[in-house]
Amino acid sequence: MTGPGDADSVSGNSFHGPTAFQAGDHNTQNVHHHITHITQTAPAGSQAEDPLDATADELARAVGVQWQEEAGLRRLLEPAPLPVRWRVSERKVAGRIGGATAEGAARARFVALPGLAPVTRAQLRDGGGLAELHAVYGGLASGRLLVVGPPAAGKTAAAVLLLLDALAHRAAWTEPAERARVPVPVLLSLDGWNPAAETVTDWAADRLTRAYTLFHGRGGRTRARHLLEQGRISLFLDGLDEVTGALRGAMVSALDPAPFRLVVVSRAREAVLTARKARLGGALAVEILPVRPADAAGYLLNRLPSAPSPAWRELTGRLLTETGPLATALTGPLAVALLRDVYGDDGPVDELLDAARFPTPAAVENHLLDHAVAAAYTRRPGHPRPRYSAATAERTLRYVAARLAREDTRDLRWWHIPGWTGHRPRMIAVWIVSALVCGAPGMIMAWRLDPTPLIAVLGPLAAIGGGYAVARRVAELSVPQPLSSAGWRDIFTRETVLSGIAQWLVVGTALCWVVPLLRDRVPPYWLWYLITLPFGFTEVLVTGRGYDIVSRAPFLSVGSGRYAKVRESYARPSVVDTRSVGPRDVWRHHLGLRLFLGLLTGFALALYVGPLLAWAQSPLQGVLFGLTAVLWTGVASGLAGNLAAATALTAVQLHYEEGTPVRLVHFLEDARRRNLLRATGPVYQFRHARLQERLAGEGRPTGRGTGGER
Incomplete structure (x- = not known):
């Protein structure tokens, strides 16, 4: 052995x-x-x-x-x-x-x-x-x-x-x-x-x-x-x-x-x-057991120069010889760690010995908690400049702590962030952008097919209506949602892919046999197999837990409710190496997966009619139809119904309303790396419950002051 x-x-x-x-x-x-x-x-x-x-x-x-x-x-x-x-x-x-x-x-x-x-x-x-x-x-x-x-x-x-x-x-x-x-x-x-x-x-x-x-x-x-x-x-x-x-x-x-x-x-x-x-x-x-004064003093001195400043010598000496509010507060590891972070080598740490200012252990701990965020975002020699200013970080964390206190929870679920503020501003923004960007190809295609005053009126109205439908999907995510678990391996399994191929071949072959019996002039056989590819793709999504991607896509949603009761958990990144999975992993994966599948769904919808339109009318008409289908379906399925995208949009809105960083999820990860937050699965939490309580109880400072963020 x-x-x-x-x-x-x-x-x-x-x-x-x-x-x-x-x-x-x-x-x-x-x-x-x-x-x-x-x-x-x-x-x-x-x-x-x-x-x-x-x-x-x-x-x-x-x-x-x-x-x-x-x-x-x-x-x-x-x-x-x-x-x-x-x-x-x-x-x-x-x-x-x-x-x-x-x-x-x-x-x-x-x-x-x-x-x-x-x-x-x-x-x-x-x-x-x-x-x-x-x-x-x-x-x-x-x-x-x-x-x-x-x-x-x-x-x-x-x-x-x-x-x-x-x-x-x-x-x-x-x-x-x-x-x-x-x-x-x-x-x-x-x-x-x-x-x-x-x-x-x-x-x-x-x-x-x-x-x-x-x-x-x-x-x-x-x-x-x-x-x-x-x-x-x-x-x-x-x-x-x-x-x-x-x-x-x-x-x-x-x-x-x-x-x-x-x-x-x-x-x-x-x-x-x-x-x-x-x-x-x-x-x-x-x-x-509580930290002993000798252990606390030794721990603090070990991080200081060989000749500590008079303030540090006085504080550590008093720890070893006297009892009082400071000594009692430093029996907890949290207070010891905060003391080490808040005061530098030459900081006025001896101010904590003032019994008039700090008459109780709670007063000492509260003072340290009040300076914890600023200390975490103060540039230290040999370390890169913080990506966010201390003012921005404290304002953001106070806002987050207040939100969690209002919800009576310690868990910061990023997919609930869309409910933190009113949805109307981002709904209007999505409505305008969707109508302009996604509606333009469709209006051009319709005008080329029938350049009449009626089309000139109906085209913009259709674009406005489509933009509103997309915006409504964005608004729906303001209500707390479960985080979908549909991942690559859940959707594209061997069984679902084989099922999709079988359905595609059956439908394509059937059309090749039936259509020539009904019409004299028919497209070539390869075109039938091309335009029936969406049938196979839809089968893969519906049977492989991608039903929510196609649930509102025209012509693709048939049968998408068959698996609507599949158990949900949260999205899982594809396997690259063996590692643990954190909140930002899940957010990025959810964003990329839904966006890709949304665009793929739009491409599937484009194949239904685009090739036939190109064959019967002109290649440009087919391309315009395909582009319209890809844009509208991609936005509706990949962005508007995407919790990660909704979180990113809400972060932009919160930036203007509350002065929080534009890239809020990245800020949360940065705060975790600075030992202010921790992560549990896809959820962030404040590292210390006392820090969350203190930040929530102080209220939020007014004014934006976004200097220092990127």
Whole structure:
């Protein structure tokens, strides 16, 4: 057996996009980045017996890339990070410790992971740090670990570091048989799970298929489910405290039979309330302890020059010798991190020692939160100039926080942004542009066919009416919509393509036989096969979950309601490499997919009549008809019904009404990279709930002041 001492690591991962997510947060720009991440390599000549071994190894690589980057953004991997300390919780959130360790029991639910010993009661008595927490995670007989603590205690940060330690432990085993016994840790948010409708295994398999490109395509969900059922994945579940009380209890009850290891992260208060109704069987609850003054002082000094300024020396010295509002505030990792970001090497940090200005820990924390955005968007030596000014960033984030507070949610779903402001201005703009751009070819074609005063009147009226119909579709997206899941692999499957080809050949051949029996002068056979191509294309879209693309296209919508009840989730980018998927990935994919298919649908409609018109009248008439069909159908199906396009249009409107950036989704991704937001699947959230509350409570400054944005 090969042990942990033979660990291999690989650097130089090439993937699409600047290092980025939320849980799952990489983008799709073709930029190469080099980061050190955790992976597994089998010895030369070895071959895994189980086909799932390669899948598990590749998932571990993708998860390692994702969370190494996320930990870097959170500055959890600096040379001297804040230490994680914990102890067994004394709160009433779990059962007896003996139920978790299974000491004296005939059989443990989970055997200890290779290289780790079973956890005992004595081992838990003194708590410990991150290394001891990993030993508990891998050696706990119940396989159920609760990580609790007060708000801003660093629970999620501890879970991320524990996940990275678990990946490192797995990577240390170069022998496939031993490595296969170590599950791949995956961190997911519990948001969106309805335990009454699906088991935790089904839900997690679905989330994995959406979060990692490894599980896209044929058989991906089945592979994810098999990994879960065999315990080859351990789930780190965050956000239990962010769901309603009744749902929390249902989730905890539904987690009990899960066939894999669990780490559940929650605020202590919500965990106690949930435990009154439902407890996770055999769970061990550990509580993240406050930061010690010595640890906070050492952490702050490590980022300063060897000879700190007098202000910093006074502050760190007072931390070690006195208690007060500042020392109490800095027992939380959030306040320590904010203090480090807000004040530079020569900043007046000693002002926080003024008890008259900052009489309470809350006053200290509020002061730091109020300067967090400006600090994130202040140019630092050796770093590129921020793309947005601090004023623009703060104004935008205050507006976003106020919107989320109004909706009583922490989730910023970009496809709900079209409902943030009145739709009338963008509706009018789309109406005018559509009538002018799309209507012009049709009016020219009609005038060439029949140059009469009636056509001169009806042509513009038809263009105005068509523009209004397109504008109405834009207005409809102001109401919150589900995000369609139709992707390339969902639509163009082998079965749908074969079905489309069969329908095209049947219809084209039938016309070649029937039409000559009814008319003397008929087009050549190849023309019939050309103009019947749309029948096959329509069949592909309708049977392959592209029904909503053609649902309002003339002549193409027949039968498009047959699959209207297909289950929706959200769009998935096509597989290029194995990586996590973030909000901007989904936005870009949705925009490109719908636009392309909309134009393709317009081309299909053009084929219905365009070639015949060119044969019977003139090539120019056929081209004008085709151009009219492509423009109108492309706009109606690819842009007007496109949530990503509606979001982009709303961002332009918000820029003029609220002073937010024109490229709002790009700004949100930039804010995530500056550690103000985080991503969970296709959803953005504020990194800290307290930051969101503070920004929402202060109100929005007046005036646009858009300097600094691009």
